[in-house]
Amino acid sequence: MAKKSLPLSKVYQLIEPGPVVMVTTSRKGKPNIMTMAWLTMIEFEPPLIMCVMSDLNYSFKALKETKECVINIPTVELAKQVVGVGSTTGSKVDKFKKFDLTPEDASYVEAPLIKECYANLECKVVDTKLVSKYNVFILEIIKAWITTSKKRQRTLHHCGNGVFVVDGKIIKLPFKSR
């Protein structure tokens, strides 16, 4: 999927609606992927994200040690991969191979972009104070990519146990900032 740079000031528009994401890391030359649903924006610019990664996840050690990752946003076409990646562990499986996903070089981090995802956010861990108590990492997005396709991209929202709501209609209401 061809991508272009997305201004960092617009990153919140991708995360705020609450899509499930796939997080890539790379440790000792070995890339991995996990599925993540617990994350939120906490600052517009520079864009900061707060996310939960359990210390039971194989990716946890990679994120903690390398302090880098990529947040990849899948569309509904990747639903099977999202669930597959979330149901297997990188300690035993090369998830890129198993789920037919393509790693691409990022610009500023070792972790790869997932080519098939419509958007990719290169992140650095900027605060680890909450890791020991809550498994919460604070990430700064340092580079963002989005597909050049004009087609509407429908994301997935996880409701638990493999049930997802897919993006439906879009509504726009008159809105003024105070």
Place this chain on the structure above:
Amino acid sequence: MAKKSLPLSKVYQLIEPGPVVMVTTSRKGKPNIMTMAWLTMIEFEPPLIMCVMSDLNYSFKALKETKECVINIPTVELAKQVVGVGSTTGSKVDKFKKFDLTPEDASYVEAPLIKECYANLECKVVDTKLVSKYNVFILEIIKAWITTSKKRQRTLHHCGNGVFVVDGKIIKLPFKSR
């Protein structure tokens, strides 16, 4: 809207999909409402939520002082109220009156439930260490309510500037916990 108690172990299923919510507080006998889109689960049980409330919000002082709030989840039928509540300040306006919303008594907190929302989560602030740096509060949900209606409830996901994606179709994929 008639409500029943929702087991706390199921609260994550409401928040994980990323709906926009309306947060109620009450300070010195004066209830208020704000719209919030930056929140995530961080623990299943007891259910913990991490949310961002700017110190520019009128509700900030109420949440910080009373350490209580209710997270109310609106459906698409309340879209106008969601935007209206998010575009006005409680310092000047009684938002319940202005937006024709009905406060109902909560069980464990002073902040009211919004009757018209399909789910209501009574919360206590349990950690304020991140407030000064990030405006981030950690909330424990101590009581949860959900509509008794069997009708499907479609929530809103905010994409910025008054643009919302409404819940679309539901898909269920085979899923096994590791």
